[in-house]
Amino acid sequence: MADSVPSAARMGLGAAALAVPLIGLGLVLQQPDLDLRWENHPAHFWLVLGTAVISAVLAYATGEAAGRRGDARLFYVSLAFLSSAGFLALHALATPGVVLGTSNAGFAVATPVGVGLGSVFAALSAAELAGDRAVRNVRIARRLRLVLVGLMLLWAVWSVASLPPLNFPPQSAEGLPLWLAVPSVLLYTGSAVRYLRLWRRHRSMMLFLVASAFVLLAESMVAIAFARNWHLSWWEWHVLMLTAFGLVAVGARLSWREERFAELYLAQTSAGSREISVLFADLQGFTTFSEGHPPEEVTRMLNAYFAVAVPAVKSPYGGEVERIIGDALMVTFNERGDQPDHAVRAAGAGLALQEAASRLAAEHPDWPRFRVGINSGLVSLSTLGTRGGRTQTIVGDTVNTASRIEGRAPVGGVAIGPETKAQLPYAVTTPLGEMELKGRQEPVQVHLLTALHHRT
Numbered sequence: 001m002a003d004s005v006p007s008a009a010r011m012g013l014g015a016a017a018l019a020v021p022l023i024g025l026g027l028v029l030q031q032p033d034l035d036l037r038w039e040n041h042p043a044h045f046w047l048v049l050g051t052a053v054i055s056a057v058l059a060y061a062t063g064e065a066a067g068r069r070g071d072a073r074l075f076y077v078s079l080a081f082l083s084s085a086g087f088l089a090l091h092a093l094a095t096p097g098v099v100l101g102t103s104n105a106g107f108a109v110a111t112p113v114g115v116g117l118g119s120v121f122a123a124l125s126a127a128e129l130a131g132d133r134a135v136r137n138v139r140i141a142r143r144l145r146l147v148l149v150g151l152m153l154l155w156a157v158w159s160v161a162s163l164p165p166l167n168f169p170p171q172s173a174e175g176l177p178l179w180l181a182v183p184s185v186l187l188y189t190g191s192a193v194r195y196l197r198l199w200r201r202h203r204s205m206m207l208f209l210v211a212s213a214f215v216l217l218a219e220s221m222v223a224i225a226f227a228r229n230w231h232l233s234w235w236e237w238h239v240l241m242l243t244a245f246g247l248v249a250v251g252a253r254l255s256w257r258e259e260r261f262a263e264l265y266l267a268q269t270s271a272g273s274r275e276i277s278v279l280f281a282d283l284q285g286f287t288t289f290s291e292g293h294p295p296e297e298v299t300r301m302l303n304a305y306f307a308v309a310v311p312a313v314k315s316p317y318g319g320e321v322e323r324i325i326g327d328a329l330m331v332t333f334n335e336r337g338d339q340p341d342h343a344v345r346a347a348g349a350g351l352a353l354q355e356a357a358s359r360l361a362a363e364h365p366d367w368p369r370f371r372v373g374i375n376s377g378l379v380s381l382s383t384l385g386t387r388g389g390r391t392q393t394i395v396g397d398t399v400n401t402a403s404r405i406e407g408r409a410p411v412g413g414v415a416i417g418p419e420t421k422a423q424l425p426y427a428v429t430t431p432l433g434e435m436e437l438k439g440r441q442e443p444v445q446v447h448l449l450t451a452l453h454h455r456t
Contacts, residue, residue, distance in 0.1 A: 018215045021240055025223050028233050039230040041095050044238070048092040048111075051242040054249050055085035061252065063145070065261045069392065070336025071269045072134045074261055075141035076125035077210065079148060080118040081245070084217075086152035087114020088241070090159070106159025106166035112224050113155075115217055115241070116180060117148075119187035122214055126194035130268055135337045181225040188218035204263035209251040216244035259390045262383045270383040270392070274337055277346035277376040277420060278399050279313065280406035281353060282328040285368035301367055302327060308356040309370070317349035322394070327368070332394060335381070343376045343423035347452050350374050350414040358412060373406025374449075375399075375417035401437065405446055408432055414449040426453040 028035040063078035065071070087110040093099050094107030121144075129137055159166050195211035223237035252260055262270060283289075283305070290298050309329060313319035318339055319331040331349065334342035350372045357370045377398035384393055401417060409415035415432060416424070428451035434443035 018212060018219075021216070021219050021236060022222065025219075025226065025233055025236060028231075029226055035228060035231045035233050037228075037231050038235065041097050045092050045095040045098040047238050047242065048088055048095070051238070051245060052085045052088035052092060054242070054245045055081045055088060058245060058248055058252070059085050062261055062264075065259075066138075066141070069265065069269050070135070070138050070338060071265050072129045072137035072141060073125045073266050074264050075138055075145075076121045077264060079141060079144060080121035080125065082145065083114045083118040083121060083148060084241070084245070085114075086148070087111060087117075087155070090114075090152070090156055104159050105162070105168050106155060109166075110155065110159075111241075112180065112184075112221065114152075115221060116184040118217065119184040119191070119221075122191040122217075123187040126191040129266055132337075134266055134268060138336070138338065178225055181221045184221045185218045188214045188221070192218070202263070206248075206251050206255065206261065206263035209247045210264065213244040213248050216240045216247075220244070256390045259383055259392055262390060262392070265383065268337075269381065272381050273378055274334065274381060275342070275376065275378050276335055276394065276398070277333040277342040277374060278379075278394070278402040279319065279331040279333070279346050279350055279353075279372060279374050280328065280403050281309065281331075281350075281370050281372045282326075282406065283368040284371050284411045286327040289366075289368050301364070304360060305357060305367075305370070308360055309353050312352040312356040313349040317345040317352065319345065319349050335394065343374075343420045344452070346374045346376070347414070347416065347420065347424055347427060347449055350416075350449065351452060354412055354414060361412075369411045371406055371409040371411060372414040373402055373404070373409050373416075374414065374420050375402035375405050376419040376423060377401075377417075401444060404435065404437060405444070408435055408446045410448065415446050416449050418445050418447075421447050424449075424452065427451065428453065 059078050059081035061078075062074050062081060066074035066078055090107045090110035091114075094104050094110070124137075155166075192211045192214040195207050195214065199207040199211060217240070220237040220240040223233060223240060227233035227237060255261070255263075266272075268274075289301070293301075306324065306329070310321055313329075313331045314321070317333070319333055320335050322330040322332050322335075324330075331346075333339050333346045333349070339345055354370060354372060361367055361369055375398055377396070379394045379396035379398050382393055382395055384391060398419075405415050405417050409432075416427075416429070421427065421429060427449055429447040429449055432446040432448050435446050436443050
């Protein structure tokens, strides 16, 4: 009970702070004498352009993290930022006498269009997404990003050409019809409520800041609908947008640089389970080679090997390099849940790695050679650590077994576990015998993979 009082007080203070802009807007609308006019074109241009730049940086950062982790929620958040960024930049161009000689109707109305579209993506980010539905939404979000960029480019061309329906006088573009503002306000408000519920459950700064940003964007849409051009109420919605994106940017800056947006991940991204395939590779004889050669030569050898090994597992097999430690390489398949054929991909990647490495080893007979081990099974996806050190990792017996299987592989060969072999019905394999593992009652049957055929 003692903890709930400070929490309620903090929420009350936060709600009061977020309500101040609306109170101020209502005051200046009720008292027109307070709604002072200030027409400064350069100030408007740099304010809007600066806001667009901040939003664009957030869109890139969240989109990159979303793509790396395959997180649908973060992808939709990035699209909300991208939509606002692109159309805000177009709105900046509508400032008369700065870039364009005169105002442009299409650029003038770009802000409500972009922020309105952003409310749709905000609502999608707040939806309950899990399992295959979350994976499908990642694919959808990737396509929507391309569509959104195309729409912004088309809007710019259409506006410059003054084609219908963007050929009306710019002065008639002031304000925003209520029938357009209301849906956006409701979507942003509903999204903020959902994020606040998540915040109450997880108490993370980023969830609270995103919720606050959505509230401020909702308020900016209200201001757009009622403000008078170049007056204090009009400048308010520009400042509200800058504050909204600035809050999230500051929160991101304060977060640890690795997994900076982990607090926004869906549950299955930050603490879920998934069936994957894990590939381990290391160099047999690396210790002996290191003892007999200068560090610079050892480094050159490792870089040469990884220069061919990493591309071999990534394309076309889609492996994710989880980590490189010394001479060891760990690669995962289906970590984002979008590779149901992960065992086939891992097997193909293992053979491709050995083929690429063998060509290099033929030119350097004294170099150590790779051994590769692959195992498939269920693992736990976890975001571990806090500020000062945070990372996403996979944990489970599948990973440990894959590492042990790699130790049974012959030099230049690929060893696979029984779970992987079961998913490779057309593979050519040779038994390597049973392997006893600590904590397991039954031994693990290991096989040497020599070829991978597909059904014809």
